[in-house]
Amino acid sequence: xxxxxxxxxxxxxxxxxxxxxxxxxxxxxxxxxxxxxxxxxxxxxxxxxxxxxxxxxxxxxxxxxxxxxxxxxxxxxxxxxxxxxxxxxxxxxxxxxxxxxxxxxxxxxxxx
Amino acid sequence: xxxxxxxxxxxxxxxxxxxxxxxxxxxxxxxxxxxxxxxxxxxxxxxxxxxxxxxxxxxxxxxxxxxxxxxxxxxxxxxxxxxxxxxxxxxxxxxxxxxxxxxxxxxxxxxxxxx
Numbered sequence: 049x050x051x052x053x054x055x056x057x058x059x060x061x062x063x064x065x066x067x068x069x070x071x072x073x074x075x076x077x078x079x080x081x082x083x084x085x086x087x088x089x090x091x092x093x094x095x096x097x098x099x100x101x102x103x104x105x106x107x108x109x110x111x112x113x114x115x116x117x118x119x120x121x122x123x124x125x126x127x128x129x130x131x132x133x134x135x136x137x138x139x140x141x142x143x144x145x146x147x148x149x150x151x152x153x154x155x156x157x158x159x160x
Numbered sequence: 161x162x163x164x165x166x167x168x169x170x171x172x173x174x175x176x177x178x179x180x181x182x183x184x185x186x187x188x189x190x191x192x193x194x195x196x197x198x199x200x201x202x203x204x205x206x207x208x209x210x211x212x213x214x215x216x217x218x219x220x221x222x223x224x225x226x227x228x229x230x231x232x233x234x235x236x237x238x239x240x241x242x243x244x245x246x247x248x249x250x251x252x253x254x255x256x257x258x259x260x261x262x263x264x265x266x267x268x269x270x271x272x273x274x275x
Contacts, residue, residue, distance in 0.1 A: 084266075091164070091251050091266030148193070148253075 051075045052140050054151035063160050067125040071138035071151050074119065078140035078149075083112060083123045086135045086153070095136075096123070128158045164254050166267035173242055174275050181237045181270045183252030192235040194227055195251040197269070239272075247274045 053072045061067045069083075079100040084092035098105040098112045098121070105112050111124045125132055135153045163186035173179045185192055224240045239246055249269040 089268065091166075091253075091268045094265060148195070150195075150197075 050152070051078075052138060052149045052151040054136075054138060054154045056154050057152070058155040058157070060157045060159060061128050063130060063158050064127045067123075067128045067132065067156055067158070069123040069125075069136050069138070069154050069156065071121050071123075072119060073121075073140050075140070075142075075149075076119065077142050080141040080143050081112070081114060081121050082139045082141070082148075083110075084137045084139065084150075085132075086137060092137055125156075130158050130160060132156060133158045164252055164265050164267040166250075166252050166270050168270060169268065170271050170273075172273045172275060175242055175244055177242055178238065178240050179242055179272065181239075181250050181252075181272070183235045183237070183267060185233050185235070185252075185254045191255055192227075192229075193253040194225075194235070194237045195253065197249045197251055242274045244274045247272060 051074050053074075054070065055072070056070065059067065059069065071081075073081075080097065081100070082097040083095045085095050086092045096105060096107050096110045096112050098114050100114065100116060103114050103116075109125055109127065109129075111126075112121060113124070114121045121138060123136065123138070133156060135155050137150050137153045139148050139150045141148045165184045165186075167182045167184075171179060171181070183192055183194070226238050226240075228236045228238065230236060235252065237250060237252075249271050251269045252267045254265045
């Protein structure tokens with residue numbers, strides 16, 4: 049039972065354009081969402097998060113949007129840079145339950 | 161990253177043996193989390209440790225997984241009677257310390273292979 053899904057295993061975007069990474073979840077109890085970036089042989093690196101009481105959070109080139117009614121969140125990276133090439137994981141959390149559920153990841157490739 | 165280091169990076173063990181994986185958090189966070197990541201299946205939380213508890217609550221019904229806190233800055237994940245299905249990357253994570261207790265800083269992981 050995959051409670052957090054990233055349906056696109058890979059995505060290619062041209063440098064300078066916008067990258068949009070999508071994530072869907074099924075458990076309406078999730079109240080906090082996070083995005084991580086992962087390079088090979090390294091642990092995930094935290095990028096940005098959003099509480100379920102908000103619908104948008106922005107940090108530099110990264111913006112996360114949350115649509116609670118659709119149980120959908122997305123990460124926007126603009127402008128995309130070659131260093132953004134990595135695997136991106138979304139994760140969902142029930143605060144207080146101490147359980148973080150990850151999606152399967154999307155491999156983002158930024159082409160020069 | 162962010163002050164979380166794990167050792168060893170790679171471990172090979174025979175099925176049925178017990179193994180211990182270590183996580184060091186420089187900041188000495190109250191809560192350290194352990195996750196198991198398998199290829200193509202995302203990650204699942206295993207257990208977590210808090211500095212006021214020497215032994216932790218396990219998120220696994222089998223009870224073969226437990227985390228101990230020998231020191232405030234160290235958590236040890238213990239896997240008893242390993243099975244081949246335990247082969248995975250095990251990640252330790254600490255909170256960001258930014259007001260929430262969400263796991264946000266991860267170590268580089270230990271890749272465990274059970275023969």
